[in-house]
Amino acid sequence: MAFSKPGIYKKPDELRRLVAPGLLTSASLDAVAAAIRPGLTTGELDAIAERVIRDGGGEPNFMLVPGYRHTVCSSVNSDVVHGIPGGRVLQPGDIVSIDSGAQLDGWNGDSARSFVLDGDPDDDRALVRTTLNRVTEQSLWHGIAALASAKHLNEVGDAIEGYVEEQGEFGILEDYVGHGIGRSMHEEPPVFNYRVRGRGPAVRPGLVVAIEPMITAGGIDTVTQDDDWTVTTVDGSDAAHWEHSVAVHADGIWVLTAADGGAAGLAPFGIRPVPIP
Template sequence: MVFKRSLYKSPAQLRLMVAPGLATAASLDAVQSAVAAGMSTLELDTIAEQAILAAGGSSNFKLEQGYHHTICSSVNDEVVHGIPGGRILQPGDIVSIDSGAILDGWNGDAARSFVLPDPTRPEVVAERQKLSDVTEQSLWQGIARLASANHLNEVGEAIEDYILSQGEYGILTDYIGHGIGRRMHEEPPVFNYRVRAKGPEVKPGLVVAIEPMVVLGGPDTYVKDDGWTVATEDGKAAAHWEHSIAVHKDGIWVLTATDGGAAGLAPFGITPTPIA
């Protein structure tokens, strides 16, 4: 497959993607500081929006036709695209928050999962926390592979290998990562598992959102009656982690991490380099 030259951003365009990435990170930092049992998912939506506005951006999720919120909030068996509303978070819930910002016409996109404490069900909390940890670490495995890959689909190999090494987890195949730039969802597709095609060449200018979605049971899902929320068929819990990453002439930079990915990449001996 031949990929368009426009797949790769110029150095100037990469620099413009730093601010929306930081605004996206700020929204998730704000949610992480606030999320607790007893809160509604709509309250978290307001917190995320305020953080994005304070950073000078606006929600890019609201630009999706028919979607009217800043975040997606997916709880327990919900994997992605959950709509914020009056649902009150309960002790022991696992909630995945996906957020994105647009600033000066450029986009950021990231997600994190949080497990709420529940001293009455320690085994449930431990199982869900491990699910979240495995998903997060698989994301960093993919980002680390991106730093040395020749072709993009090596990322999916690294993600799948790590997840399968950690236990019997399901990897969603119907929902994958993507390129990002002027639009939140661009080419190329970013798989979280092995595929036969190599994918585009990894070289300066490539910007992708890597987002593994992992479940405790099988990978089969359905869309709820709201037309958005994706949930597991077997009702088992799910986790979702995501970062937007730029490849540039001096290395890689995680646009949606305030440290550029330094902490997450340190165990791999990789030091991310700011975009000059």
Template structure:
């Protein structure tokens, strides 16, 4: 007889997921503070690794077969899974950084997008900043829905509704969010758009990584010759935002936000509750 592993964590397991979430957030803070024109994506990778180690963790992306870096750094038309290297970040670039940490056998996973200033191209910067803002806000709409949802796939409805209300944007459907825990990628799938199925019940113990990926043009993508980097077919810019979020008996807690998601959820009238 085959027993299916439950997707729900115990209160003790949820508590163990707080530290890797904070280590992941620290790595992204380190990247944010160092991200200026002229820096290489490999330098950002090194800073992210140092931050995770300083927090007592290890980079979990390095545990993915064939991957050897702490972060994924995706620039401009690259949506996700970009490999850090000698590429120099330029003014006006939109840079998406995905990072994760493992600590005591438990995982964190989060992503943010950053737009570098470029006084020579203010319209380009404004367009890309709005793309990033729309993507980030769609993430918070999804997290806010998780706080009240009966079933997980309500999250995708909230994400899609916000994105479509903001203009003509493309939502990736080939890449979605996921459960997270002992492994970085677990069941259940977390969609960023409407699906017919309801998905699993939202109840204490559910931990998911919600991660909308949005583009300025057509959402069709391809994988570059390096076998990892996913880029848009039409060359349009992309943004990626992600948080790992836990549902517990007293509410929700954004594991990869230092404040548990308080600032992001405030506009929705939701106060996250620490995991007891």
């Protein structure tokens, strides 16, 4: 992933400009969440997300990536990220990751959610997928909660890995990480989902990052399919992907891609997000 390299700390007015594209990104995923079910195609979900973004006055920012012509990435089962939407029909029990982004007035939002479709509740693989999805989502919130009090950015990855380790035998992808976000969808700095040497940049007002753990039920080795986009686990294990764009400001943090600013997700940690003034 190539990152653009503007200054990593935004001014207060720039933080305010990131609120609307974040909410529009969230709305596109809300629409997908309301529609997703067995029998739909990934292409139909893509059209739903695109309609919401364009009706909101925005532009799908994934379409601005050279060579990509879709609004979302739709990754099913052993596909981890960057799956191309199309004619694939979703099946009962599938785990489906939808990554979406909106650009509005030159500023960007980026977020992802995973869904386990209704199927046989007694099916062992469905149970594994449900657990995997819960662990991945909660690892994201552990990372966001860490950001709220962190001195340096790499504390986020430490919190994510620490939580995942406690949950059992799961893999954290290392070849794909989070990123800064602003005028470009992918900016410096990288946001690791695992422990690394070094502290990373200081966490201080103006930092805006997309935190996005990608967790597997098995190994972390991946291969890129012949379409040059879809990233799949080598061992065929299932994967989940959750992501939020988060702003640090003088009064606290605000999850830009959550309608409530992250209040529900952060409540178990005793953290109250503060709107950007």
